[in-house]
Amino acid sequence: MHEAAVHPHAPPQGFLRTHVFSVDHKVIGKQYLDLALVAVCTGMVLSWLMRLHLAWPTAAIPGLDKLSPNGAAGGVITPEYYLSLMTMHGTIMVFFVLTTAPFAGFGNYFLPLQVGAEDMAFPRINMTSFWVTLVAFLVLISSFFVADGPALSGWTAYAPLSAVGKDAGPGQGLGQTLWAISIAIFCVAQLLGALNFIATTLDLRTKGMSLARMPFSTWAWFITAVIGLIAFAVLMPACILLILDRVAGTSFFIPSGLVISDRLQPHSGGSPLLWQHLFWFFGHPEVYIAIxxxxxxxxxxxxxxxxxxxxxxxxxxxxxxxxxxxxxxxxxxxxxxxxxxxxxxxxxxxxxxxxxxxxxxxxxxxxxxxxxxxxxxxxxxxxxxxxxxxxxxxxxxxxxxxxxxxxxxxxxxxxxxxxxxxxxxxxxxxxxxxxxxxxxxxxxxxxxxxxxxxxxxxxxxxxxxxxxxxxxxxxxxxxxxxxxxxxxxxxxxxxxxxxxxxxxxxxxxxxxxxxxxxxxxxxxxxPKAPDNPWEATTLEWATTSPPPFDNFGGKPPVVQRGPNEYGVAGAGGADYLMQAAPEPAPAR
Amino acid sequence: MRTHSIAVLATVLITGGLARSASIVGAAPPRPPGAAGTISGKVTYTGTPPKMKPIDMAKEPNCVTQHAGAPVLTENVVTGPGNTLRWVLVYISAGDQGSTPATETVRLDQKGCQYIPHVLVLQPNQPLDIYNDDPHSHNIHPLAKLNPEWNRSQPAGAPPIHTKWEQPEFIPVKCNVHPWMHGWHLVVTTSHYAVTGEDGAFTLSGLPAGKYTVTAWQEQFGAQSQDVTISGSETKPVNFVFKATPY
Amino acid sequence: MGKLFAVVLTIITVVATAIFVMRVWWLPADISVHGPWIDHQLMETMLSSGILFVVSQLALALFVWKSGDRREGRKIKIFPGGAVPMVVLATVLVGAEILALTFVGSKVWASIYQTPPDPNSLAIDVQAEQFAFYFRYPGADGKFGGIHPELMNEASQNFFGLDPAHDTAARDDIVVPTLAIPVNRPVLLTLRAKDVNHAFYVPELRIQQDFVPGLVIPLHFTATQPGKYELVCTQLCGLGHYNMRAYVEVMPQEQFDQWLKQQAAQQ
Structure with missing residues (x-):
């Protein structure tokens, strides 16, 4: 608990092990951030298309018919394609940007550094959770290329619209199934990530890093991980039930007597409000996971x-x-x-x-x-x-x-x-x-x-x-x-x-x-960055920029004080005291 | 209604033929040389048919304006003076000869929140162009079972949809945006077919000598068939009478 | 840079607030009995949270302006009293505000959604479907016919799945795509969804309620101003969602009776 765990691996050799399938939390953190960057660019372009369509609904957008011959024939966005763009914008932004970047991305890179650990508690699980997230993202993006187009029921995917299948309209066929699969996979990655964050925060703090001395960002990531552990544990089964309703003929979210596209639906006994409760039991905490x-x-x-x-x-x-x-x-x-x-x-x-x-x-x-x-x-x-x-x-x-x-x-x-x-x-x-x-x-x-x-x-x-x-x-x-x-x-x-x-x-x-x-x-x-360009107090600034593979060069820091020591008399006329710096000589 | 169309469909499926003929919809193809017979008659009903109700298109003010003064009536059962039935498909369902595949493009219009025509007959692989003539979006949703089902919107200003049907099938078509918009795409293998007008009359001509089964199909009342033998260039009268109920 | 930030933030705050205060874009006319209670609650909230908004943004702007002070040897200053008075003040002030809002607001909510309808209400059945609303009046017998989903047929305008062949109560049901209601008479709607979730929203009536498949949801209100208003769907229901609407026509009782007679003749 008080000694940082000895790093279980020697620095890896070879490009693949160093930069791609790396178990180093810093590489994984950067991978999450890169994924979020790709996702945010995608999501932003989608929002431009939506905004253009809202302002000038009959305007043709050149080239868009290449991406979706049905959804935007002649470049004019159809109502269903608009809703697909909206659904994908929301889903990509909430899950793959607002959850991925500030929590998984920065958290992965800096939580171990800030508590003085050499890596996450479970480096292999950490690597797994990134690659699972990537798979979830690819599954979601692939729905742009299915015949009916991506899901159109919004990021909240209210049942029964999302549950009854293609009778409910374009985008509610394979696209919606891929959406549910993608989110279920994403939940797996988040659950693994949350466990790792919690274990790292509780078990890998360096000597002197009591809970009260943890930086605020570490606290926030830790609390977010606890929220995520409960929230994603509800969303994942909800998505699985939704998938079952769609492909296995179950009726968790579909009541009887629905007539959709002139067809009496072969379902009975389900509750649309059940989906809303399950979704928002995740969905509201998700807002806090993002913020x-x-x-x-x-x-x-x-x-x-x-x-x-x-x-x-x-x-x-x-x-x-x-x-x-x-x-x-x-x-x-x-x-x-x-x-x-x-x-x-x-x-x-x-x-x-x-x-x-x-x-x-x-x-x-x-x-x-x-x-x-x-x-x-x-x-x-x-x-x-x-x-x-x-x-x-x-x-x-x-x-x-x-x-x-x-x-x-x-x-x-x-x-x-x-x-x-x-x-x-x-x-x-x-x-x-x-x-x-x-x-x-x-x-x-x-x-x-x-x-x-x-x-x-x-x-x-x-x-x-x-x-x-x-x-x-x-x-x-x-x-x-x-x-x-x-x-x-x-x-x-x-x-x-x-x-x-x-x-x-x-x-x-x-x-x-x-x-x-x-x-x-x-x-x-x-320009080359010094180790501590902003004159900050926390441990990530007590090592080199960028940090070595084991973060602190084999010398785990020993924490003396909390992270909030600004406006104080530090060594050499500085106005701050780093967390691991030895006690300065008393001022004259 | 659906079971009827499936029964008809089965008949259509087992029908194959090589004769050519004319229909009263679209341009008549050239007659083959030699003697050819004709079947003609009327489709009527007995009993009380459902009322043709005016369709209130209030949610689409454009369409209300287009039909100001004369609201569109429901088209599932359209009757004429003398108890005639409109929009009935009459076609050779068995014993067909001399049919050739049609290649000319047929056109479906969405105009004033209606499908024009209400009943569109076409042959497998015949090109079909769908136009939106209204200043707002429409959605075309053919509820096909044997053919691939599709569902697409066509905003105002979007290009026509070029498509075709590969399998013989009677396909109900609906617009999801305007629930009252309903039509039929009737895909038949024969080119001997006709759709009755308001007078209920039909003519199937250019039929080589032979034994035929003639079927009349109405979307609500289902199908009736009669066997007819044509020998040489004669005109055989065939009439169909459907029993109508008000509900 | 600090002064620039303060100026920009102040301009943003003033412009944003001015557009609210000048009501450049504002709620439409209020035409229901309960509407003024909602508007009152909205104004109370607008006022209290508006003050909070302006004060917080301007305090931020002011502190940033001052903290840019580069005078030599200037010392940092701790907020007077530290965090404790601030926490106490925030808890008390915001706590008092939310208590007040909850007490008044819950009453408004309860008086709309948790009170029984007037026994003399005009009963109208509403069905939402992809992508239209249909309304059903019980006709001369005052009774609604039963609903049979398997009989729903849009081609023959049997939107509610009525069975007039066997169900005499269904024969005189009047089904129309426009919601006509008499002015100043309580109306009780029962909301049914044919396929997926929809919602009933008439901004002028200050009322909104989801349709949920499998549930029959009552909704009651009284309109006070004759006129033609728009009813729109606010719950994402598929491709035609944006075009799912109907008109609400509020008319004097005599005109309504005449309208109903006219519609009955067309059924």
């Missing part, structure tokens, strides 16, 4: 650039734990209008509102940390500040949606789209960006370009407000979501606002090319 690592990353990075300790470190960790606990008590707020007993709406509303208390405290602690700070405005610092702002914007709209009486009006509108994109999409992405700019020097031994980074920040920060803030106005006007075109009389006047959002989305998307360019260029051309 808690962001909380951790921001709490980890903000003090570095504020040059002062995080305000209320124990309150922060307490809030993270409270949020994790509460996340299991609120899933029904997605189902206020689903036809479940209306009494339970009140029951689910109260914990949902209560969750705003720890969320507010967390936000205030960040803002309080900025008070009186000596901020260094590096790119990661800017993304931290941006994170706080968009998290507030997204969190505020939660007050509305948490109340069944208001949800009666706003449910199913763009208000919800604006809300969750801010709070779990953009906020989590800002966390990922902050983490990338912050840890890139450690991962690749080179610095990223600051000028490009700042351009990226400003364009993205203004862009996301232009994209997602107007969605709240649309929602107030009753604009229904998941519509491939706005043909209703009352929606037609809103189309100009949709065009504005589309243009803003394209610009914001284009700004991401700056990031991509910076990422690739800096990997090869960036």
């Amino acid at each position: 808690l690592p962001g909380f951790g990353i921001i709490s980890h990075i903000l003090p570095v650039f504020a040059r002062k300790p995080l305000l209320g470190p124990r309150a922060m960790i307490g809030c993270l734990i409270a949020i994790a606990f509460l996340s299991y008590t609120v899933w029904g707020h997605h189902m206020f209008l689903s036809g479940m007993n209306p009494f339970s709406a009140t029951l689910f509303s109260v914990p949902t509102l209560i969750i705003t208390i720890p969320a507010t405290i967390v936000t205030l602690l960040w803002i309080g940390t900025i008070y009186g700070a000596k901020l260094r405005f590096t790119t990661p610092a800017l993304f931290c500040l941006g994170f706080v702002s968009v998290f507030v914007s997204g969190g505020i709209s939660g007050f509305f949606l948490a109340q069944p009486s208001i949800d009666t009006y706003l449910h199913g509108t763009y208000f919800v789209v604006g809300h969750f994109h801010f709070v779990m999409g953009v906020a989590a992405m800002f966390g990922i960006f902050a983490g990338t700019y912050f840890w890139f020097p450690k991962m690749f031994g080179r610095m990223m370009n600051e000028t490009l980074g700042k351009w990226h920040f400003w364009l993205t920060f203004i862009g996301v407000y232009c994209v997602f803030m107007p969605m709240h106005y649309l929602g107030l006007a009753g604009n229904v979501r998941r519509y491939s075109a706005f043909t209703d009389d009352y929606l037609k006047p809103l189309i100009p606002l949709h065009r504005f959002i589309t243009i803003a989305a394209l610009f914001t998307g284009a700004a991401q090319l700056i990031f991509l360019f910076n990422l690739i260029r800096s990997r090869f051309r960036g």
Whole structure:
């Protein structure tokens, strides 16, 4: 427990063992991040196609008919192809970006480093979980190439639409089956990953690294792993039941007497609400799986650039734990209008509102940390500040949606789209960006370009407000979501606002090319990074950039203090004390 | 209704033939030389047929406007004066001779939220073009069983869908977006077929001498068959009477 | 850079808030008896969370502005009182707000979804299917015919699967694709789904409810303004989801009676 485990392997030989089928948590972490990068580019292109179609529904998109001769004949997106794009956008972003990058990616790379371990507790399982994730991703992407096209029932895949098979329309044939298989496989990978994170955090901490001295990001990854272990353990069987309904003729989610495409369905006895309960029992904690690592990353990075300790470190960790606990008590707020007993709406509303208390405290602690700070405005610092702002914007709209009486009006509108994109999409992405700019020097031994980074920040920060803030106005006007075109009389006047959002989305998307360019260029051309370029306290900065195979060169660090020692008198006039640094001589 | 069409289908399947003939839908192919007989007659009903109900297309204001003043009526049972039945397929279901595969393209239109024509007869592998003439999206969903079933949307401005049916089959076609839109694609191996008009009349001509089974098929009332022998160039009268019930 | 951030954030906050305050895009007219309660609750929430939004963003902007101060020898400052008063304050303030919202809001919710319908309500059966709504009035006998899924036939407009051959109650049922309701009269809908999930949403009526296959869900409300409104589906139901709608026509009682007679004649 107190001694870091001896690394079970010698450094591997050969390209395959070093870079591809590696058991090194650092290589695996980078593989997760690369996968997330591919996924986020795919998901973003899908969102552009959707936005273009929403603004100009009859416009032909050149070349799209090559990708899908049926879904976009002549380049014009059909309603079903729009829904497929939407489903794939949501699924790819939630599972393969927001779960993969901040948790599996950064967590894999930095959790062992931050606790002073040489690797994860189970390196082979770690490698397995990455490759299983990749298989899940490939299975999902393959559904673009099946005859009927990808699934169109949304990332929530509500039954019976998702369960009855191809009678329900295009995309509900093989595409939907592949979707369910992909998600079931993904769950396996996440369960293995979560076990590994938990075991590593509990068993592989180096000498002196008590739980109280763990960095905030480690805490967040650890708590996220606990959430994931329970959440994915529910989603996986739910997906298996869905697959059985689709291919084996069972009726878990399909009641009797359904007539779909003029055919009486041969099912009876199932419950569509069962799927919703199982899905959201996973789905709501999933929101926190996406955002808690962001909380951790921001709490980890903000003090570095504020040059002062995080305000209320124990309150922060307490809030993270409270949020994790509460996340299991609120899933029904997605189902206020689903036809479940209306009494339970009140029951689910109260914990949902209560969750705003720890969320507010967390936000205030960040803002309080900025008070009186000596901020260094590096790119990661800017993304931290941006994170706080968009998290507030997204969190505020939660007050509305948490109340069944208001949800009666706003449910199913763009208000919800604006809300969750801010709070779990953009906020989590800002966390990922902050983490990338912050840890890139450690991962690749080179610095990223600051000028490009700042351009990226400003364009993205203004862009996301232009994209997602107007969605709240649309929602107030009753604009229904998941519509491939706005043909209703009352929606037609809103189309100009949709065009504005589309243009803003394209610009914001284009700004991401700056990031991509910076990422690739800096990997090869960036200036050499010192071991601790940001003057941070945690253990990952106590080793070389990039770290050696066994992380600390065979000399596991001995931790002396917590991670929050900024604004103190350090050695040689420094204003910080590293976790493993020996006690400095008392100041004169 | 479905069991009827399956029964008819079986008949169609075992039918093979080589004769050529004309139908009253589409352009008549050239007659073969030599003596040829004709079968003609009327399709009527007895009893009370279901009412032709006006279709309210309220959810698609475009289509309401297109039919302003004269709402479209349901087409599952269409009757005419003198108890005639429209949209009945009459074709040679056994003993067919002289049929040749059709190569000209047939066209299905979606116009004013209706399939035009309501009953489309075609032969295996005959090219079929589907057009959307409305300023909004339609969806074509042929509920085929022997042929591959498909289901595709056709937004306004999308190119026509080029397709064909390979197997003889009576295929109900529906639009998922507009539940009232229903039509039929009747794929038959013979080229001796006709679809009755409002007067219930049909003519099958160009039939070489021989013994034939003539079948009349109506989407709600099912099929009836009669055996007819043609010897030389004569016109044989054949009439069909369906028993109708109001529900 | 800190000042730039503060300025940009302030502009974003002011513009975003101004568009709310000026109601550039806003809720449509409110035409139901319960609607004003929802709107009131919405405004309360808008006000309290709006203040929270503006205060948090501006505090962030202000602190960032000040923390950019590069004066030589400036020391970092800890937030006055540290974390404890902040945690207590947040818990008390936000706690009080959510208590207030819950007490009032639950009452609003309960009065819409947890109260029995008026016994004199007009009963209408609603069926949602891919991708249309159909409405059924019981006809002269005041009774709905039984539903037989195996008899559902869209080609003959038997959307509800009625069996008029054997079921006399079904013969006079009036089935239409438009929801006509008399003004100021309580209406009780029973929502049925033929195939997959759908939802009933009329923004002006401030009402929304899912249709769930296998469940028959009651929904009741009273409309107060005559006019023509749109009913749309808000639960993803397949390719035609975006086009799944019907019109709601609220009319005076006499006009409604006449309309119903006219529809009955066409059945």
